[in-house]
Amino acid sequence: MVPNHSQTDKLVAAISEGKSMHLPVLNMGMPKEGSSTLQDFFKCAGFRASHSQCGNLMQKAAQNGENPLSACNTNWGGELHMQLDISRPPTCYYPQIQLLDEIHRGSPNATFILLFRPVMDWIKSIDHWQDMRKRFVKCDLPGLPEGVGGRMEDMVQWHCGHVQHVREFVAHHPSHALIELDLYDTERNQRVMSTLFNASSECWGHSNINKKLVNKEKQKK
Secondary structure, eight states: OOOOHHHHHHHHHHHHTTOOOOSOEEEOSOTTSSHHHHHHHHHHTTOOEEOOOOHHHHHHHHHTTSOTHHHHHHHHOSSEESOOOEEETTEEEOHHHHOHHHHHHHOTTOEEEEEEOOHHHHHHHHHTSTTHHHHHHHOOBTTBOTTOOSSHHHHHHHHHHHHHHHHHHHHHOTTSEEEEEETTOHHHHHHHHHHHTTOOGGGOOOOSOOHHHHHHHHHHO
């Protein structure tokens, strides 16, 4: 799947005309899809941005009838959360999948971000990041039940299904802005994000690169 640039461009045009992006800002993507890059961008831009993986705390807050994001805000401060999910079996929870309705009720104007990279690149990245792929197989998540995730097609279907789910949710709840970005398109991302959040274009980069994987790819060439 690829980002919807036309929809994001409409947001850029609206901001250029004087509107502003609403807080909180939430990364709705999967791990290993640029969450550290987003966090570094927002910190550079002067925001308090967390990478706290507070999914289990959000679950408890929602169960108590509270705004799930209050758990992240209380423990880490700020209103920009770049990784909500936690994948530490048996503790596995993905608020961007499992708590969309609760997030909407508590923060009906929250800004959502989806970062894209080729899905095979994403799978390769999780395969080379500690034991993340094994953890996915051990987790029990919507669309990826325990024991599923070892096959390439399992991960592709789950990933694409999540993107479609977020897009459909925003279409039904248009109070949320959805920013879609191609992780590899640095020039465009610099322009878009600097405009949307009144930041220097130099704040956008590429963080938390797996050097071992990069070196392995270089050796193949």
